[in-house]
Amino acid sequence: SAVISQKPSRDICQRGTSLTIQCQVDSQVTMMFWYRQQPGQSLTLIATANQGSEATYESGFVIDKFPISRPNLTFSTLTVSNMSPEDSSIYLCSVVGLGSTDTQYFGPGTRLTVL
Amino acid sequence: DAKTTQPTSMDCAEGRAANLPCNHSTISGNEYVYWYRQIHSQGPQYIIHGLKNNETNEMASLIITEDRKSSTLILPHATLRDTAVYYCIVYGAGSYQLTFGKGTKLSVIP
Numbered sequence: 518s519a520v521i522s523q524k525p526s527r528d529i530c531q532r533g534t535s536l537t538i539q540c541q542v543d544s545q546v547t548m549m550f551w552y553r554q555q556p557g558q559s560l561t562l563i564a565t566a567n568q569g570s571e572a573t574y575e576s577g578f579v580i581d582k583f584p585i586s587r588p589n590l591t592f593s594t595l596t597v598s599n600m601s602p603e604d605s606s607i608y609l610c611s612v613v614g615l616g617s618t619d620t621q622y623f624g625p626g627t628r629l630t631v632l
Numbered sequence: 633d634a635k636t637t638q639p640t641s642m643d644c645a646e647g648r649a650a651n652l653p654c655n656h657s658t659i660s661g662n663e664y665v666y667w668y669r670q671i672h673s674q675g676p677q678y679i680i681h682g683l684k685n686n687e688t689n690e691m692a693s694l695i696i697t698e699d700r701k702s703s704t705l706i707l708p709h710a711t712l713r714d715t716a717v718y719y720c721i722v723y724g725a726g727s728y729q730l731t732f733g734k735g736t737k738l739s740v741i742p
Binding site: 521548550554559560561562565607609611613618619620621622623624625626628 | 664666668673674675676677678681719723725726727728729730731732733734735
């Protein structure tokens with residue numbers, strides 16, 4: 518399986534500000550995804566990060582709030598914009614690897630608290 | 633993707649086998665059964681998956697009924713570090729859509 522890292526691991530931010538979360542994989546992967554896990558809840562898919570094109574967002578998530586970049590096959594960023602306390606969550610990236618099964622592997626997550 | 637039903641919580645004595653059931657009665661022929669676990673808000677950890685045959689790896693065994701409407705994840709010798717929320721997910725090949733339910737909170741008791 519790929520080694521997936523996320524930065525930062527946690528952060529505390531003020532409302533109205535933005536935070537960019539990075540996801541780095543140690544090998545090239547075909548697919549990258551971003552999930553959110555609100556306190557006490559299960560994971561919800563935010564979007565699929567597409568290399569070289571705009572991300573594909575799930576219902577309820579929009580590009581202005583969660584802009585995503587994926588400049589290459591090993592790296593992606595998720596920005597949480599104009600944050601409010603309701604954005605306090607764990608944000609996770611996941612990947613599907615080249616030449617492997619469709620198994621998704623997850624990063625360690627970024628714990629975000631918005632005051 | 634098909635919906636799954638899991639018990640909310642289970643207890644298991646340390647050293648004993650933990651058997652976690654999952655119902656997926658609407659599963660389609662090309663959908664896999666995947667199991668993940670999440671330990672204390674860390675990223676979900678992949679455990680095992682299968683289509684219709686029983687599967688075993690270094691972490692666990694997966695038993696899928698012949699009609700594929702249910703499955704059981706078996707941790708053969710549970711340890712305290714196996715305390716986690718376990719998610720059973722039905723996953724269509726090529727769909728890349730993982731739909732997480734509430735899972736089963738497994739508590740391994742000394």
